[in-house]
Amino acid sequence: MTFDLKTALKFIILFLIGIGVLFLAFRGQDLEKIWQEIKTANYCWVIISVIAVLIAHVLRALRWQMLYRSIHYNVSFWHAYHAVMIGYLANLALPRFGEIGRCSVVHKAAKVPMFASIGTVITERLFDVVMLFLTSLAMLIFQYNIVADFLYQAVYLNLAKKLSAVNYWWLVGFSVVIFLFIAIAVYFLRQKFSKKFLRIFVNLRQGFGSYSKLKQKGLFLAYTLGIWFFYLLSMYFAFSSIQATSELHFNAAFTAIVFSGFAMAAPVQGGIGVFHWMVAQSLLLYSISFKDGLAYSTIIHSSQVLLILVLGSLSLFLILTKKETK
Template sequence: MKKNIINVIKFLIYLSIGGFLMWYVYRNYDMHQIQETLKTGVNYWWILLSMVAGLASHFSRTLRWQMLIEPIEKKTRLSNTFFAVMVGYFANLLIPRMGEISRCGVLSRYEKISVTRLIGTVVVERLIDVIMLFLCLLLVLAIQFNIVSDFLVKNTDLTKFSNIFTSVWTYAFIASLILLFRIFKKRFARTSPYMKLKGLWSKFAEGFFAVRNLKNKTLFIFHTLFIWCMYFLMIYVCFFGFEFTSQLSPLAGFAAFVLGSLGMVAPVQGGMGPWHFMVIATLQMYGVSQNEGAAFALVVWSALNAMIVITGIISLIFLPIINRKMA
């Protein structure tokens, strides 16, 4: 009961932060013009196609996750794995960063496998995602350096960011952490909690290094590239649903996708607010007005998150049903 109350409080806090950021981003826009665009200026068939691309990426992620799990545990059922992935995305909309643990817990429950090993595999996935996002950002910078650099200069304080790495306090803090770790390491190593953590770490490491034992590394790479291609299409196909973005190039779509993805890093539900800001600002670089960009961001974000909510709820409903039949 206490845990549920804490989760509700967390949800309300994150929702309040996201709601405030949404208000802050949209506070100066012409909401009447945005409403008119939503009513008459959108071809929602393209938005539906974007949702299909999103589902395709999630299905591919499911297959890739199965490949990571199989060497350390067993081949999981496709239905359970896919539903677990979708429950994870749904949980992220409730409490940011909760989804990774949630999908591991769901799959562990229905497949009777180690949740700690599963967490290790998910950490590998997230590490690969970070690498892919970094590579995409480098590609955007290489292809459209002048446009993106102007955007970064206008919308970020690079001086404050660089000060973090040049400040003596940063290095003093890191040195202090290392010193404290060395002091307490030997004492802590003799305790019972340490032995338990050591066992958990061993299982986690098995999951983390499962990538070395993949049966088909080429297929794993294919799924990784396919997932990110679908992520790009989720944004780009929506360009054809609006008259003011229909003539923009795939490069513009790629820039909106990559810079928007940076907004997803913020600890709010579905990047609520920061994602909108990044996409709106990116579209402005290509001649789209603020109000038009705001309408685009609102429709695309709402549609893709509605898809996650719907599939997440369906997953929660069908997981116990299909596993009762298979028991």
């Protein structure tokens, strides 16, 4: 993939935004005390937390493999697993590049058309979005008395203030212009690259239809639930790593996983900064100081990044040194 100056600047700006959020989160905090908590953490629990995340990554590879099999592509578990880990590694450098990166890995290793892979990735990501929505809804229903005030102050009032300043006629006009631009672009692309465009469309449709062709939809859904359950366990196990959060229960981990889910959706490399701020905010709801929340979020984020750096780099090495499938 070729990057021009504009693209490079975009990623640099996104990275700087993440660093800026990280700086704002730690500004005014006692950094020495935070570092002391991190140094004295019980890393046995951190390792257990990392193992839970690794199991979630394995389940993600198994789930993705099922989608390929449903559209008659023979992608092995190891190819799917290596692609997932390399995708996470790529996301640390360039936000959202990992989705394209892991499709490229499968294309190289198993000769699956790129746009068929992209269709399967979008399909599984849609299920993750649904899971994030359902977990958010469950959090609102079962912990409304805890999160209601935060959502009203931090989300509703800010959103209402911004919406009140929006000129809706400008918004409608902008939407119409964007729609016309996309329609014209698609028309000219079809005229100039009709055969290639058709092939891309067919491959994308094949990937999008992968779930509907599954013979074991229940197993696919079980993998999806398992992924989120092990993410939840990783949050919960990490609570025991420092004294300040050791008394927290599953309800706090559930809220933290929802907040972290929205944080990781932000277009920032590895969720840096945004993850720390959001998780620390979620723990404030359970009487954990922002300083202790930052120490906890730093431990869990750093451990997961280290896991990706090690296993992602190993997967990249194995894929690059492996002969291509004929």
